[in-house]
Amino acid sequence: xxxxxxxxxxxxxxxxxxxxxxxxxxxxxxxxxxxxxxxxxxxxxxxxxxxxxxxxxxxxxxxxxxxxxxxxxxxxxxxxxxxxxxxxxxxxxxxxxxxxxxxxxxxxxxxxxxxxxxxxxxxxxxxxxxxxxxxxxxxxxxxxxxxxxxxxxxxxxxxxxxxxxxxxxxxxxxxxxxxxxxxxxxxxxxxxxxxxxxxxxxxxxxxxxxxxxxxxxxxxxxxxxxxxxxxxxxxxxxxxxxxxxxxxxxxxxxxxxxxxxxxxxxxxxxxxxxxxxx
Amino acid sequence: xxxxxxxxxxxxxxxxxxxxxxxxxxxxxxxxxxxxxxxxxxxxxxxxxxxxxxxxxxxxxxxxxxxxxxxxxxxxxxxxxxxxxxxxxxxxxxxxxxxxxxxxxxxxxxxxxxxxxxxxxxxxxxxxxxxxxxxxxxxxxxxxxxxxxxxxxxxxxxxxxxxxxxxxxxxxxxxxxxxxxxxxxxxxxxxxxxxxxxxxxxxxxxxxxxxxxxxxxxxxxxxxxxxxxxxxxxxxxxxxxxxxxxxxxxxxxxxxxxxxxxxxxxxxxxxxxxxxxxxxxxxxxxxxxxxxxxxxxxxxxxxxxxxxxxxxxxxxxxxxxxxxxxxxxxxxxxxxxxxxxxxxxxxxxxxxxxxx
Numbered sequence: 060x061x062x063x064x065x066x067x068x069x070x071x072x073x074x075x076x077x078x079x080x081x082x083x084x085x086x087x088x089x090x091x092x093x094x095x096x097x098x099x100x101x102x103x104x105x106x107x108x109x110x111x112x113x114x115x116x117x118x119x120x121x122x123x124x125x126x127x128x129x130x131x132x133x134x135x136x137x138x139x140x141x142x143x144x145x146x147x148x149x150x151x152x153x154x155x156x157x158x159x160x161x162x163x164x165x166x167x168x169x170x171x172x173x174x175x176x177x178x179x180x181x182x183x184x185x186x187x188x189x190x191x192x193x194x195x196x197x198x199x200x201x202x203x204x205x206x207x208x209x210x211x212x213x214x215x216x217x218x219x220x221x222x223x224x225x226x227x228x229x230x231x232x233x234x235x236x237x238x239x240x241x242x243x244x245x246x247x248x249x250x251x252x253x254x255x256x257x258x259x260x261x262x263x264x265x266x267x268x269x270x271x272x273x274x275x276x277x278x279x280x281x282x283x284x285x286x287x288x289x290x291x292x293x294x295x296x297x298x299x300x301x302x303x304x305x306x307x308x309x310x311x312x313x314x315x316x317x318x319x320x321x322x323x324x325x326x327x328x329x330x331x332x333x334x335x336x337x
Numbered sequence: 338x339x340x341x342x343x344x345x346x347x348x349x350x351x352x353x354x355x356x357x358x359x360x361x362x363x364x365x366x367x368x369x370x371x372x373x374x375x376x377x378x379x380x381x382x383x384x385x386x387x388x389x390x391x392x393x394x395x396x397x398x399x400x401x402x403x404x405x406x407x408x409x410x411x412x413x414x415x416x417x418x419x420x421x422x423x424x425x426x427x428x429x430x431x432x433x434x435x436x437x438x439x440x441x442x443x444x445x446x447x448x449x450x451x452x453x454x455x456x457x458x459x460x461x462x463x464x465x466x467x468x469x470x471x472x473x474x475x476x477x478x479x480x481x482x483x484x485x486x487x488x489x490x491x492x493x494x495x496x497x498x499x500x501x502x503x504x505x506x507x508x509x510x511x512x513x514x515x516x517x518x519x520x521x522x523x524x525x526x527x528x529x530x531x532x533x534x535x536x537x538x539x540x541x542x543x544x545x546x547x548x549x550x551x552x553x554x555x556x557x558x559x560x561x562x563x564x565x566x567x568x569x570x571x572x573x574x575x576x577x578x579x580x581x582x583x584x585x586x587x588x589x590x591x592x593x594x595x596x597x598x599x600x601x602x603x604x605x606x607x608x609x610x611x612x613x614x615x616x617x618x619x620x621x622x623x624x625x626x627x628x629x630x631x632x633x634x635x636x637x638x639x640x641x642x643x644x645x646x647x648x649x650x651x652x653x654x655x656x657x658x659x660x661x662x663x664x665x666x667x668x669x670x671x672x673x674x675x676x677x678x679x680x681x682x683x684x685x686x687x688x689x690x691x692x693x
Contacts, residue, residue, distance in 0.1 A: 225389050229493075231487065
């Protein structure tokens, strides 16, 4: 009897997973498929073509928008890596008591809807005289991606045995050299993972860009939005497929970097050292 | 000549005084144990010597140099951490050679010295192994090799055995003693394990609440603990409250169940008498010079057995004997306990055995 119910439970669980993933991936699959379909209106039968891709590559405006998005995302990722890592190191080293407060603050920055954040920032930037501008978008992107960067790096830093640095110091390394030879290598994958995360978030952040970009200057999400509003054409499918491909590459890289925590950071000694110094 | 000398060192964390005016000297080539319960300040004292915490007062000298204000990197120390703190991104050679690399030692000499020290700790053949693919005992040897290869003036070990299981720990203690004898390096080991301290150290400092309670050779502190706290911390002991009478013969004390002959040095008054379980002999009931007692429990633990006895007034007395001797005895048996005067230590009544 209980075997039957547990089997039933497994079935329910599996169906749920399959349905959820299906709901996520089916539209994506349709887009990829249609990007290679000759029909302009997405009708069957399927007939293979690369026409939409060639048409896409002929459109200068999309390229400009894509380049703008990549620039913005890369800039945000770099700034986020630099600032996020410094903040994390500072928090762990000098202000452990401020940690819970800052964590709560960062967490709320993650949970507050970007829509509200966007409107709020627009108001503030306008009073400050920055208004809608590239720097406004950059700041907005940084604010939305920094918490993720800090969380990822902070988690890695806190998992590091503080004795590692002391060990390097006792072996003759200066404070700076101990950082460079021991701490940096051990947190580098987390820093990079956070930066990739910042890149992805910024690249996809339609809401912030919608509110803060100067009128007429469009990033890729804004460009796509405009295109869809004026009339849906299959070259959008081709574009979406390319963005999807880039995202998949990023996700794989992210998983390698951040998912590798266990392998690189697990304390070497079996039991955890007793943190209470006596 | 002393390799390490600590004079009047205090360490404070905010308003809390963790180390309170500690003086200590460690002669060249010896191993010194800092022993104490958790919270006694032993690790903090070691960290002050290493330079990881700055003392609020006092001076620390290594050899002829005053290192109190010196950077840890320049103190000429090797440290074995409780967690070992091996660098997880480096292999065995990378870990062990790290200190030499920091000193700017060339690759060839570095390789030679790393090879030699790995041979010393018995890790030849593990050069390219990732450190997280080593057993706890092997990791501990890597940590020791890493600290020794830079030929430190002073080796500091912070509870190096606490992560090892009991059987391996005994082997590693033997090994550490052998390596210490081979290298002749002056060493300070922090431990809360009294047997480890007694086994490894040439001298022991017993710390409690940031103060030195007693310093001495292992036999000295074990046989003549300075107060009942030390007696009960360093192994087990029995404490009896006695009234000492000094008559024409040897001093003696009346205890429930009989009279005890005391050391000649005993003075009249109320005293606390401490005697270790293994110094009490079990005789037949009524034998001359014994205290009448009853056996309550017998706990057999392999080589040793522990008898929990009771004097006539209910005072518990613990006696230990060889395990093979214990089948002669049964709970409920009437026996006599013999305590030789030279096995006793007397303390003034105010001393508190339960302290700490």
